[in-house]
Amino acid sequence: MVRIKKVVLEVTVWKKYHSVNIIQEIEKIFKIVKVSYAGVCGTDLHIIEGHFPCYANGPITLGHEFSGIVTEVGIDVGNFKIGDRVSVDPNIGCEKCDFCHDGNPHFCKQGGINTTIGIYKDGGWAEYVVCPESQVHKLKDSITLEQAALCEPLSCLSHGLDLVSPIKIGKKILITGAGIIGNLWACALHLQGHRRVTVSEPNQARLNNLKKLNLGFDLITPDQLKKNQSDNPEYLFDFAIDCSGYPPAIEHAISLLNKGGKLVIFGVAPPNKKISISPYEIFDKELKIIGVKVNPYSYVNSIGMVEAMGDRYLNFDNLGIGLYPLKDYQKAIEALKKGSIAKAIFKL
Known part of the structure; x- marks a missing residue:
């Protein structure tokens, strides 16, 4: 030994x-x-x-x-x-x-x-x-x-749920990234009774795999997400949970938040990367940005x-x-x- x-x-x-x-x-x-x-x-x-x-x-x-x-x-x-x-x-x-x-x-x-x-x-x-x-x-x-x-990973997700709760049933939720963390978030939300959930992921193979879980969520690519936003100005979400760590995806998620919306930064971005956000938009919408660490x-x-x-x-x-x-x-x-x-x- x-x-x-x-x-x-x-x-x-x-x-x-x-x-x-x-x-x-x-x-x-x-x-x-x-x-x-x-x-x-x-x-x-x-x-x-x-x-x-x-x-x-x-x-x-x-x-x-x-x-x-x-x-x-x-x-x-x-x-x-x-x-x-x-x-x-x-x-x-x-x-x-x-x-x-x-x-x-x-x-x-x-x-x-x-x-x-x-x-x-x-x-x-x-x-x-x-x-x-x-x-x-x-x-x-x-x-x-x-x-x-x-x-x-589920213990980190649990910490994130504690920070962002309550998420009332019926609220619209966006998950960006369908790696394992995005998938686990989708599962946890479904377990809690949430059904108005959209998952955005550029890798079609990952989206197809997520269908195996039979959650009934809207599974789309970022391009489709942008098209939906362009076609309907009211295409907005109450919560956005970033599991990608990809700054452009985070910036896009911010633009999709409804008034009073919450952004959860769960994915780990490279330390030297930045995002751009309008302070006025935070003020006007009363947005909340929540970081989740371990x-x-x-x-x-x-x-x-x-x-x-x-x-x-x-x-x-x-x-x-x-x-x-x-x-x-x-x-x-x-x-x-x-x-x-x-x-x-x-x-x-």
């Missing part, structure tokens, strides 16, 4: 500056998870392309979306045992700063995204991962390990969402998810870039 002190980056750093006794105390709270499924996120592609920050002082194993089985626990781990099926929240704050004490660990400058498993610590694109007990969540019997690989205290909600959505919504084929062995990572990444799949997940 791989030992904890040879795997965890942060323990390696602690070893340089602290006594053996302190190191041993730290190692008591960790557990080793044998990875079953690990997702490839759009953020991973940005990291590979050099457009998103990650651990820069040496090699890093990516993978911040994963599920697996506990194979070893530290002696002070009390809530888990070997054999438990789990999903792992990759994010945690320092639990000491003002942001953390105010309930916003995702803004933490020491923790937050700066210590994310799979971005700043070795992650799930590997056979084993070492995780702090506080970041591991036990799965209910009704949830498969396959479905649990979607807990992390998953503060919403991971437990994602497990409830997975249980509620079940195979009706989380069938991998219907969602456009491709399963790959880890050795085929290049094929998985290329398929994602081409848009022939909505998401890649490694099956270990």
Whole structure:
């Protein structure tokens, strides 16, 4: 068995500056998870392309979306045992700063995204991962390990729903982007009873795949979206949820918002990209622009969402998810870039 002190980056750093006794105390709270499924996120592609920050002082194993089985626990781990099926929240704050004490660990400058498993610590694109007990969540019997690989993106979606709610039934909603996040948003909204939803996506293959979910939503290309807007000035939406991270799509969505409309920025755009918006339009329409960053205290909600959505919504084929062995990572990444799949997940 791989030992904890040879795997965890942060323990390696602690070893340089602290006594053996302190190191041993730290190692008591960790557990080793044998990875079953690990997702490839759009953020991973940005990291590979050099457009998103990650651990820069040496090699890093990516993978911040994963599920697996506990194979070893530290002696002070009390809530888990070997054999438990789990999903792992990759994010945690320092639990000491003002942001953390105010309930916003995702803004933490020491923790937050700066210590994310799979971005700043070795992650799930590997056979084993070492995780702090506080970041591991036990799965209910009704949830498969396959479905649990979607807990992390659904936890971010849950945070977004918290920020934008209430969305009253009957409101008109636009989703831009039919990658996995756009598809999961569509599923979550359908589960809640929403039916007046339009999904805009330039890749026709992705739109065709989304039809498998049988949601009854209006699935169109951005060109058709523009034509509808041109033909009817009242073709407007109460909510726009951008899952593309593509600035021109965001700008177009703003122009389609009705008075009192809300724009949710969920997709991650490259940090150097900009959008243009009229301050007068924000004033005149009383628009609200809502950013959504990761998953503060919403991971437990994602497990409830997975249980509620079940195979009706989380069938991998219907969602456009491709399963790959880890050795085929290049094929998985290329398929994602081409848009022939909505998401890649490694099956270990």
